[in-house]
Amino acid sequence: MKNTYDFSWEDLGDLQMGRPHLGAQMPVVVYRLLEYTFKDVLSQELGLEKTAAIFVKAGHLAGREFCKNLLDCSLALDPFIAALQKTLVTMKxxxxRIESADLANLQFTLTLSEDLDCSGLPLYGETVCDYDEGFIAGIFHQYTGLEFQVKEVDCWATGDRTCRFLVEKNTGQVAG
Ligand SMILES: [Zn+2]
Structure with a gap:
């Protein structure tokens, strides 16, 4: 995964100064409106596959920056995961939840319930959380220095009540 983008956490701006009356919170519907209109327009311009790949890359970049700026990568795995769980709740x-963890092979099964991106969506018959796949891979990459493959296997949009992700160390060629 390409690691050299221009984005930095400072690009998100000073919300306290910039939004003294409206503050840092906004409805989930606004986030989803941005996400799913982007997804539709990009899909029509570039195709669904390319769009999904872009969402994975953006999620990876976001996961790395999220990890760098909001988490402590020097923690051991258990306290790191606990801090990650807490931060994901704080950030809503x-x-x-970690369903299974094979530390020897760096393989994990994670679930994300009440997911910001998909929980409550109509049934599409396919998983939609490409951004989350990248986001989780980005966090694991930042924490371990290794590249990870993340695949969503269950999603609200496939009729499940939680998103379930298979996470494993990438043994193949690192994607650009
Ligand atoms: Zn999902």
Missing amino acids: MGIL
């Missing part, structure tokens, strides 16, 4: 992004 979702409720993370």
